[in-house]
Amino acid sequence: MTLTSNLKSAFTERRVEEYLYSLLPRRDRVLAEMEAYAARHDVPIIGPAVARLLALQVAVTGARRIFEMGSAIGYSTIWLARAAGRGSEVHYSDGDPGNAARASEYFRRAGVADRIRVHTGDALTLLRDSGGRFDLIFCDVNKDQYPAALRAARPKLRRGGLFLADNTLWSGKAARTAASSDAQTRGIQEFNRLVFRSKALFAVLLPLRDGFTIARKL
Numbered sequence: 001m002t003l004t005s006n007l008k009s010a011f012t013e014r015r016v017e018e019y020l021y022s023l024l025p026r027r028d029r030v031l032a033e034m035e036a037y038a039a040r041h042d043v044p045i046i047g048p049a050v051a052r053l054l055a056l057q058v059a060v061t062g063a064r065r066i067f068e069m070g071s072a073i074g075y076s077t078i079w080l081a082r083a084a085g086r087g088s089e090v091h092y093s094d095g096d097p098g099n100a101a102r103a104s105e106y107f108r109r110a111g112v113a114d115r116i117r118v119h120t121g122d123a124l125t126l127l128r129d130s131g132g133r134f135d136l137i138f139c140d141v142n143k144d145q146y147p148a149a150l151r152a153a154r155p156k157l158r159r160g161g162l163f164l165a166d167n168t169l170w171s172g173k174a175a176r177t178a179a180s181s182d183a184q185t186r187g188i189q190e191f192n193r194l195v196f197r198s199k200a201l202f203a204v205l206l207p208l209r210d211g212f213t214i215a216r217k218l
């Protein structure tokens with residue numbers, strides 16, 4: 001596959017990254033179409049390498065009740081819903097109703113609409129207002145909101161559940177001093193401190209694509 005600009009890592013050697021993506025099996029028609037749409041319109045989807053990690057986390061933990069914070073056109077939601085299987089409950093959330101409408105159409109075509117609940121509005125509020133606890137929460141909202149997203153998610157996660165977050169190296173900027181005006185980088189840095197200092201979580205940060213964090217609630 002062509003490594004389009006919305007998927008490229010800022011810190012992985014180009015040749016290594018191309019090799020990594022060349023290993024990935026082809027996606028089905030709906031996912032391939034979504035990848036092409038995202039590349040054309042610069043939608044920051046997680047892409048197939050990180051999506052496989054997401055699906056693997058769902059499969060190995062047997063997660064059935066999932067909340068996604070920041071779902072855009074629903075690319076990662078489809079990977080979550082397929083991995084969770086029939087009868088699972090996956091919550092899509094995004095602030096943009098246009099994204100939600102497009103995502104709903106993709107869910108129908110991907111054959112997973114029955115297990116996805118579509119919510120429009122602020123993902124943190126939607127999660128706080130949702131009933132019950134989740135097996136897995138995936139965070140992909142605006143980066144300045146990551147610390148607040150983590151605080152909102154912790155009580156909504158069951159013990160042993162996973163909190164996953166994308167972009168946690170933020171083009172490598174997380175590792176450098178951030179300007180006080182750079183709210184996104186500062187949000188990621190604060191999130192990384194919180195997640196690794198928390199005695200209630202066990203976290204790993206993988207330098208895959210833009211950085212991906214897996215944290216288990218103890």
Ligand SMILES: C[S@@+](CC[C@H](N)C(=O)[O-])C[C@H]1O[C@@H](n2cnc3c(N)ncnc32)[C@H](O)[C@@H]1O
Nearest residue numbers: 045046070072075076094095122123140141142
């Ligand atoms: C990086 S994109 C999500 C990509 C998606 N997870 C994927 O990989 O296919 C981030 C999305 O989150 C939405 N967003 C950002 N902050 C949000 C918030 N606080 N509440 C709801 N949606 C939010 C934006 O509208 C955008 O569509």
